[in-house]
Amino acid sequence: MVDALFTDSLLPRQPQELAPGVIHLPGWLSVEQQDFLVAQFHRWGAGSIPPHHPEIYGKKMSVKLTSLGWHWSNYSYSRSAPEFGGRAPASVPDWLVGVGRKALQDAYSSSHASYWPQLSEPELVAWAATYSPDMALINYYAPGTSMGMHQDKEERSSAPVVSLSIGQTALFRAGNTETKTRPYQDILLASGDLLVFGGPSRFMYHGVPKLLEGTTPSGCLLPEGRINITLRVTGLHPSEKQA
Ligand SMILES: O=C(O)CCC(=O)C(=O)O
């Protein structure tokens, strides 16, 4: 009861630099943008690779996944999905690349980021404009699901990861780059929040221990659960396939 009183919307949510390179901007997406992304989520899900529970070493993840640009399976990227008739995912649309660029520009502006990337505003704008994510992971967390601590390290690029959240609030655990264990910081990622992690924290361990019940904003087009979209630069050539 008391816990519920002090979670999420009742606490002031401010932009926060959790660690060098890790910036959380609460409420970055407007309600209209969130609505658009929910509709888009359904369109992507109806495409060549339906949301599915990926298997990791034979064990199914609780989260459902689809992707753009590259298919992800068992810690590796491929251009097509053998599990889905060899079909290839749709590519990352230009508008979503644009969202990624704006995300870097906003998150890493000197008003939020004091440690990294330490660029002047014009340098930041120019750098953000070169961000070209060639893959997006689109996760759906049904109520009660979670994601264990892991590093996003299948990419051969150290470009930042841009993460967007829609629907139920998630407890997100931002760890360190060495171990899955402490020190870590727990934050709440609510509908519309932006999180970026790059630079010295690009390969930090992170996970989602749980979703919070009763936190779907009223009017949200996603009736339950949570969508998380991460944009990544794979650094892979389109003709490559990871073993
Ligand atoms: O759902 C999240 O906030 C994080 C998702 C994530 O870590 C991943 O897809 O690799």
Ligand SMILES: [Fe+2]
């Ligand atoms: Fe991740």
